[in-house]
């Protein structure tokens with residue numbers, strides 16, 4: 001049946017979002033609180049045991065859907081590294097940004113719109129770093 005699921009802004013998702021590290025239910029909190037940055041207006045799912053458990057995840061813009069599983073500090077840093085390595089491919093114009101995302105999506109068997117490093121787990125981040133480095137090494141030996 002069609003229900004009135006979207007009646008309020010404080011909707012709780014159908015299934016509770018749980019922390020993959022400690023199992024606590026995550027709560028929606030303003031990103032500004034977590035980052036200490038008042039300019040942030042987005043929301044995060046933050047582990048109920050935060051800050052003891054330092055895990056959280058962003059929501060898809062305009063929704064209350066988590067981008068993926070909660071990530072702790074290690075995974076977040078890995079994603080940042082993966083992003084930096086991958087971004088060099090298009091920043092150095094080895095591929096256009098669009099082609100680089102297509103290449104990444106193809107490699108992981110994803111649709112381009114699902115190829116978000118922010119959703120990647122450790123394994124995918126490692127793979128992306130490896131693969132991106134191969135591309136960078138093949139194409140940019142003279143650059144560094």
Ligand SMILES: [Zn+2]
Nearest residue numbers: 019022047053
């Ligand atoms: Zn946790």
